[in-house]
Amino acid sequence: MTYVVTENCIKCKYMDCVEVCPVDCFYVGENFLVINPDECIDCGVCEPECPAEAIFPDSDDRATAWAERNRDLAKIWPNITRKG
Template identity: 85%
Template sequence: MTYVVTENCIRCKYMDCVEVCPVDCFYVGANMLVIHPDECIDCGVCEPECPAEAIFPDSDDRATEWAELNRTYSTQWPNMSRKGEPPADAKEWDGKPGKKELFDPAPGEA
């Protein structure tokens, strides 16, 4: 099992999860983070640290459609091992529906 970053991370990108990850399995895109499923050790410490509640175990139905996106982009985006600054408008985007269409496949800056 692994953990998966889902839709609510888009445009929120708080990065509290990065700070607690013992294996640095987070990768950063332009407007969200993903988890590399082969690097995640299923410890679960990231899930409660996410203020946007965007991280779920891959066994959770809410993670299903995001699992492949996490796998794909974790091999293309740079590794994130330190917490950065979230976007200035992150709180405004937290919980908004329909953010999937805002997904940006461009890599972010680690």
């Protein structure tokens, strides 16, 4: 299992989740973030830190439509390790 960033992140960019991630698995695009599911260790510390409530475990139905999008975009977007 991994975590997935969903549509509530679009134009949010608080990035509090990025600061707490122990494995730096967040990637940044022009107007939202994604999680690389191959790097996520399923620790869950990012989920409660997200003020936009945009992060869900991939087992949650709200994440289903966004799981593959996170994987694909993480391959082409730059990694982010600190709030921008």
